[in-house]
Amino acid sequence: MNKLKIGIVGCGKQAPKHISGLLSATNAKVSIVVADLSQDAARDLAEKFDVELADSVDSLFEMADIDAIDVCTPVPFHYDLCLRSMRLGKHIFCEKPLVTSLEQAQELERVRAEQDVVGMVGYLYRFAPMLSSFKGYLANKAFSSSFGEPLVANFRIGGRGSHQVWKHKKETGGGAINEMLVHMLDLAMWYFGPPDTLDVLYCDQLLPSRIIGGELAEVDAEDIVQVKLTTQSGVLVNIQADMLTPSFTQFVEVQGTKGTFCGSIQPTYNSYLFLEEKFEDFNKGMNKLESKPSNLFEIQMGQFVDSIIDRNNSVSSTIEDSVNLIRVMDQINTHSYEH
Ligand SMILES: NC(=O)c1ccc[n+]([C@@H]2O[C@H](COP(=O)([O-])OP(=O)(O)OC[C@H]3O[C@@H](n4cnc5c(N)ncnc54)[C@H](O)[C@@H]3O)[C@@H](O)[C@H]2O)c1
Known part of the structure; x- marks a missing residue:
């Protein structure tokens, strides 16, 4: 070929x-x-x-x-x-x-x-082994008897985004919703399916003037947003995303009826899996999760x-997935105008 x-x-x-x-x-x-x-x-x-x-x-x-x-x-x-x-x-x-x-x-x-x-x-983020392995566990029946049913999940992503002005302007598709939240919303829907109810808890701009590419710029897109949703599968999900955090941060925390998953693409984060019963190579109780170096782009x-x-x-991550995601993004954007 x-x-x-x-x-x-x-x-x-x-x-x-x-x-x-x-x-x-x-x-x-x-x-x-x-x-x-x-x-x-x-x-x-x-x-x-x-x-x-x-x-x-x-x-x-x-x-x-x-x-x-x-x-x-x-x-x-x-x-x-x-x-x-x-x-x-x-x-x-x-x-x-x-x-x-x-x-x-x-x-x-x-x-x-x-x-x-x-x-x-x-x-x-779907390609980070730490985060994709949890997706695999969720589809595993043996895992659900050790972890229980997912009840509550928190998704967090924050970074400064001080590279291009277009990322901070509404008219060019910038802002914390499009640039940051969308990644965690995609992950949440990948894990737990589509939302049933959705609420934007806050959506604001805290830094209208900021240094971007070494120069002071006036920008107008939201730089912080918090969304609460309940999925049709019954999981309560909180997502907080911002373009304020000076040092990039990302993590996911899921509480099940019998276990906890805390994972991040950042090796410095304390990723772990707590289980009330043994599952495959994981012990009952605390299991530290190692973040193996990987090239996500590869x-x-x-x-x-x-x-x-x-x-x-x-x-x-198909275009059809993006159709479903944008349907929810539309709701978030509509709600965010109310704030
Ligand atoms: N997956 C991730 O984690 C991640 C991270 C950062 C950015 N992104 C996304 O990647 C995309 C690009 O972001 P970036 O940071 O590389 O932006 P960038 O501003 O650094 O680069 C964009 C480039 O596109 C060029 N360009 C603009 N309009 C064009 C056109 N019509 N035809 C051809 N070239 C054109 C610009 O000249 C520029 O060189 C955006 O959608 C952004 O949201 C994804």
Whole structure:
């Protein structure tokens, strides 16, 4: 089989992580071409990884030998770029959030199914072994007799996001809801299914002026949000997300009727599993969980490539998942205006 060729559109902060993930997942058995509205950004990235440079974004779309397009631009460009790619019969990977409108997400899924291409969205936390192993346990009957039924879960994510102004402005799809909360909402729905009731406890902006890229900027998007929901499966979920925390933090805490899971993608976090009964290699009582070093981008991009090769769209984070997620995001955005 010829090398798979992947076009990366948008050469900012995420693109290099995708490229190194793609190269290490496939043992460099993909070829990559990059494009950006800024030709300088694209050239720098092409030189850094010694990959092909497109003359422009349009010329990348004109390359007939490209199998897939990986969209790494700010959110407002995701819809047009994904639609254009899939209409050309290309598989797509799109950074999160896919889009911010339910109609657009539904249209993307319709076109994906019609074109029979793979569509994946970058919900990276699903690929952290610490967090994906708990998803596996939840599907294991033996685990539920040791852990009991999940009752309450707290999801926390916070970081400063001092890299680009667009991430802090409403009109460019920025703010704590789109940038941060969406990751934990995706994880919560992946674990426990869709919400039955939802309430936005607070949604506010505490730092309207902040240093971004070394300069003082005036911004208008919310920088802190807390959401409470009950899932249809009966779990009470709290999610707190912010763009204030100086040192990035992330963790998940789940209380079951007979056990506790505390896990994070951060190795410094005290991750553990408490069980009232033994389960597989875990003892009754406290079990410290080791966070093994892993390249989440390698796992994520590897799954995308495997799915293209197997032609089965069996990715973990589908466009259809994003349709369901955006339906809930819409409710959060509607409620957040009331605050
Ligand atoms: N999965 C994660 O953990 C994670 C983390 C950070 C960002 N993201 C997401 O990744 C995406 C990109 O974020 P980033 O931090 O790389 O942004 P960035 O601002 O660093 O880079 C975006 C790049 O896209 C280019 N661009 C803008 N519009 C374009 C267009 N129409 N066509 C081609 N290029 C265009 C810009 O010139 C810039 O180089 C966003 O959706 C963001 O939410 C995900």
